[in-house]
Amino acid sequence: MTDTNTELKVTAASDIEVDRETLDASIKSFVGPSGDYYVNAFHRIHDNTSLLPKTFNLWAAVLGPLWAASRAIWGMFWAFLILEIIAWVQIGRGLWGTPGSEFLERAAQQAELMQKRLDQAAAATEQADIDRFNKLADNMQRAIDTNMERVEQAQAEALGIMVTGIILLLVLKAVQGFYANTVYEKQYSRWRIDPDSTESGRSVRNAVMGVVLTAAIGPLIIYRFTVNASMELLEAFPERQVSELVLGPDNGTLFGAVASWMEARIDAAATAGGDVFDGIVAGVRAVLDALTVALNGSPWPVVMLVIAVTAWRAAGPRVAIFTVAAMAYTALLGYWALAMETVALVGAAVILCVVIGIPLGIWFGKSRRAYRMAEPVLDLMQTLPAFVYLIPIIAFFGTGNPPGILATIIFGMPPVIRLTALGMRGVPESIKEAAVAFGASKWQLLKDVEIPLALPSIMTGVNQTILMCLSMVVIISLIGGGGLGQEILEALQFAAKGPGLLGGFAILFLAMVMDRIVQGAFRREDQKN
Amino acid sequence: MGETVVKLENVWKIFGAQAPQAMEAVLKDGLTKPQVLEKFGCVVGVQDASFEVARGEIFCIMGLSGSGKSTLVRHVNRLIEPTAGKIEIMGQDVSAISDNELRRIRAQQIGMVFQHMALMPHRSVRDNVAYPLEIRKVPKSKRWAVSDHALGLVDLTGYEDRLPKELSGGMQQRVGIARALASDPEILLMDEPFSALDPLIRLQLQDQFKALVAQLKKTTLFITHDLDEAIRIGHRIAIMKDGVIVQIGTPEDIVMNPADDYVREFVQGISKLKLVKAHSIMEPLDSFSGSLDGAPRADHGADLDQLIDLAVATEHPVVITEDGADLGVVTKPRLLRGIQGGKDD
Numbered sequence: 001m002t003d004t005n006t007e008l009k010v011t012a013a014s015d016i017e018v019d020r021e022t023l024d025a026s027i028k029s030f031v032g033p034s035g036d037y038y039v040n041a042f043h044r045i046h047d048n049t050s051l052l053p054k055t056f057n058l059w060a061a062v063l064g065p066l067w068a069a070s071r072a073i074w075g076m077f078w079a080f081l082i083l084e085i086i087a088w089v090q091i092g093r094g095l096w097g098t099p100g101s102e103f104l105e106r107a108a109q110q111a112e113l114m115q116k117r118l119d120q121a122a123a124a125t126e127q128a129d130i131d132r133f134n135k136l137a138d139n140m141q142r143a144i145d146t147n148m149e150r151v152e153q154a155q156a157e158a159l160g161i162m163v164t165g166i167i168l169l170l171v172l173k174a175v176q177g178f179y180a181n182t183v184y185e186k187q188y189s190r191w192r193i194d195p196d197s198t199e200s201g202r203s204v205r206n207a208v209m210g211v212v213l214t215a216a217i218g219p220l221i222i223y224r225f226t227v228n229a230s231m232e233l234l235e236a237f238p239e240r241q242v243s244e245l246v247l248g249p250d251n252g253t254l255f256g257a258v259a260s261w262m263e264a265r266i267d268a269a270a271t272a273g274g275d276v277f278d279g280i281v282a283g284v285r286a287v288l289d290a291l292t293v294a295l296n297g298s299p300w301p302v303v304m305l306v307i308a309v310t311a312w313r314a315a316g317p318r319v320a321i322f323t324v325a326a327m328a329y330t331a332l333l334g335y336w337a338l339a340m341e342t343v344a345l346v347g348a349a350v351i352l353c354v355v356i357g358i359p360l361g362i363w364f365g366k367s368r369r370a371y372r373m374a375e376p377v378l379d380l381m382q383t384l385p386a387f388v389y390l391i392p393i394i395a396f397f398g399t400g401n402p403p404g405i406l407a408t409i410i411f412g413m414p415p416v417i418r419l420t421a422l423g424m425r426g427v428p429e430s431i432k433e434a435a436v437a438f439g440a441s442k443w444q445l446l447k448d449v450e451i452p453l454a455l456p457s458i459m460t461g462v463n464q465t466i467l468m469c470l471s472m473v474v475i476i477s478l479i480g481g482g483g484l485g486q487e488i489l490e491a492l493q494f495a496a497k498g499p500g501l502l503g504g505f506a507i508l509f510l511a512m513v514m515d516r517i518v519q520g521a522f523r524r525e526d527q528k529n
Numbered sequence: 530m531g532e533t534v535v536k537l538e539n540v541w542k543i544f545g546a547q548a549p550q551a552m553e554a555v556l557k558d559g560l561t562k563p564q565v566l567e568k569f570g571c572v573v574g575v576q577d578a579s580f581e582v583a584r585g586e587i588f589c590i591m592g593l594s595g596s597g598k599s600t601l602v603r604h605v606n607r608l609i610e611p612t613a614g615k616i617e618i619m620g621q622d623v624s625a626i627s628d629n630e631l632r633r634i635r636a637q638q639i640g641m642v643f644q645h646m647a648l649m650p651h652r653s654v655r656d657n658v659a660y661p662l663e664i665r666k667v668p669k670s671k672r673w674a675v676s677d678h679a680l681g682l683v684d685l686t687g688y689e690d691r692l693p694k695e696l697s698g699g700m701q702q703r704v705g706i707a708r709a710l711a712s713d714p715e716i717l718l719m720d721e722p723f724s725a726l727d728p729l730i731r732l733q734l735q736d737q738f739k740a741l742v743a744q745l746k747k748t749t750l751f752i753t754h755d756l757d758e759a760i761r762i763g764h765r766i767a768i769m770k771d772g773v774i775v776q777i778g779t780p781e782d783i784v785m786n787p788a789d790d791y792v793r794e795f796v797q798g799i800s801k802l803k804l805v806k807a808h809s810i811m812e813p814l815d816s817f818s819g820s821l822d823g824a825p826r827a828d829h830g831a832d833l834d835q836l837i838d839l840a841v842a843t844e845h846p847v848v849i850t851e852d853g854a855d856l857g858v859v860t861k862p863r864l865l866r867g868i869q870g871g872k873d874d
Binding site: 428430431433434435436437438439440441444448449452453455 | 606608631632633634635636637639640641643644645647648649650651660661663664665708712718
């Protein structure tokens with residue numbers, strides 16, 4: 001505080017001299033070879049106040065992407081490699097491409113045909129026939145002329161294409177020349193912040209890598225796009241030849257071999273674990289049956305009344321009115337039983353998601369390692385298109401409503417797991433520490449602190465899970481899931497617009513009612529806290 | 530000093546995966562902190578800390594952030610396990626007890642107050658204060674009564690049913706104090722309780738807290754990074770630097786005889802008015818040649834502040850007494866020097 005051994009001189013900002021020496025040394029250690037040039041260039045960039053660059057890097061202009069590669073500016077390398085290849089393709093097409101070749105071919109065919117007609121005319125004996133053939137030949141001649149014109153046009157265009165290519169190339173070179181140092185200076189700034197993971201200097205390895213990449217990509221692309229008769233090998237991947245090479249001739253393809261192997265495996269697994277899978281299905285069915293009995297077994301006026309009152313209590317009068325209207329729509333159009341089946345399906349899926357997902361989320365929230373292991377699985381569950389896992393589900397669990405619920409769970413469970421884990425990790429350490437300091441056991445800590453504080457996040461997760469489950473309603477009808485989804489699927493199969501739309505609206509109303517009620521309930525809960 | 534309530538003996542805390550090996554190396558070869566970091570990748574949080582706190586004493590631990598004071602105090606209720614050393618609470622070795630026993634001690638014997646209050650946002654003020662009792666499964670009626678009483682101690686009657694977020698920062702921290710007092714613990718651990726509050730509120734709370742603790746006779750470990758606060762509140766102060774306790778002493782001790790330059794630097798800006806007592810600046814009676822008739826009298830324990838009040842009302846020097854007998858004299862020049870910090874003429 002009272003240390004006076006470091007004397008501080010106060011200077012006006014305009015009087016402060018730029019300390020070139022340390023800066024120069026730092027630039028040089030970053031740049032490596034030709035340090036003086038870049039020191040100079042960077043100073044110009046630093047002194048520059050306008051937007052236009054004030055330096056020109058000749059080597060960057062001449063070598064293009066290779067310069068960028070040798071300096072490890074990979075973004076610039078890739079961008080200009082692609083752009084330069086485009087320019088080279090244009091030049092190539094102009095130089096040795098065969099523009100208008102398809103017209104030339106057509107003209108040749110037509111010339112042949114014309115010759116045939118002329119021969120026929122010569123061979124004919126009756127005047128009418130001669131006239132007819134000659135006329136046909138004339139027509140051919142005219143078609144040939146237009147095609148030849150087109151060929152000429154294309155050849156004229158070829159020159160234009162080449163010129164465009166050359167201009168593009170020159171512009172690219174100029175841009176690289178002018179902006180190379182600016183880009184390099186940006187890399188220098190990054191290097192100053194993070195010298196360990198930012199490459200610096202010029203290395204042979206990078207230069208070689210640049211040359212190899214350019215040599216591998218450039219010529220093939222230019223060849224493919226300039227020469228019309230390209231190699232068959234480059235057109236499509238030679239998977240048949242590879243299959244033959246691996247399996248021997250006449251033994252089918254790799255695809256066939258792997259597919260049948262997998263089929264056998266899956267069948268074996270399904271038989272081996274039959275009891276387990278049946279048990280799972282039975283469990284899911286029990287939940288579903290309970291809900292179905294409650295929703296479809298109870299007299300409809302009771303169910304309607306309960307739903308309307310729930311909407312009122314949970315989300316207020318406006319949602320209640322909307323709910324009643326939606327129920328009237330479904331009931332009047334004869335969708336009531338189907339709609340309740342759908343609610344039962346979604347409800348069972350959501351209940352299972354929550355019952356399994358929240359404990360998992362709590363575990364993942366507490367154990368970082370478990371979460372790291374689970375995260376790829378969760379990602380997979382969400383990113384896999386549903387159609388992909390419908391097949392193993394059929395294989396293991398058969399078809400019908402319970403397998404449909406299982407498919408729904410796969411898609412719907414990740415949000416509740418993720419958001420529970422997120423909520424658990426968001427609980428302030430200080431509050432947890434306080435609870436522990438007052439003697440709370442692990443269970444008390446969880447029950448009194450962590451879950452209550454994570455609850456808003458958990459509820460968001462549950463809400464998202466509900467919506468995800470709803471979105472699966474139509475898809476699971478593909479594997480025999482019932483309810484409104486089946487209605488839509490049938491309408492889709494017969495392109496029945498009317499029934500399809502009516503059913504679609506029924507699902508829409510269902511989704512909106514569920515979402516409104518749940519959100520309303522959660523909002524109330526939130527306001528209490 | 531009375532009975533020892535908290536006792537730390539050669540407590541070490543080393544953070545890192547290889548802490549036990551590092552500890553062994555430190556004890557055997559006497560590695561320094563940078564060496565430990567380099568060789569084992571371990572950070573020494575607390576280095577060989579020993580102290581005792583007597584019943585009813587307020588023991589301040591002062592140090593800058595990162596000096597290990599929070600780490601040190603968390604050893605007392607074993608929120609942090611020591612790497613080496615012994616911790617005793619009322620004669621019981623805490624590192625030897627079972628988890629259940631530890632939880633019982635935490636809930637009954639030790640109250641803790643945190644810098645960021647750490648109140649549970651979803652519980653009312655009353656339920657927050659009652660939480661330590663709830664953990665011990667005290668019935669609700671009893672819990673609420675105790676909690677209301679504790680809130681009364683910190684002048685928060687009438688706020689029982691509010692949520693913490695409805696209260697100001699100072700009030701929230703009073704809730705934190707009430708929570709720490711609710712289970713009537715023997716020991717209070719105060720982890721920078723007033724640091725996050727604005728200065729005026731801080732002063733008020735310091736005074737309130739000091740009075741409260743004196744009245745309730747709680748043994749207190751009080752962490753702060755503010756020496757003024759330590760001096761205002763503490764009976765004794767331990768100054769920590771980089772995990773080492775540099776000096777332990779009464780506020781007067783520390784201000785008058787700092788152990789090293791580090792402490793000296795801290796002490797420099799401290800006002801001596803309330804710290805320096807008359808006996809430490811008085812001169813012998815016979816050194817004053819003039820008449821002492823009508824001179825005001827003060828006890829030898831009076832501080833500079835009181836002496837100034839006496840001195841400004843008269844032209845005479847102040848006579849210092851002990852048990853009614855004249856002991857010495859403080860002249861005005863002497864008094865002024867005393868305010869400066871005991872500089873010699």
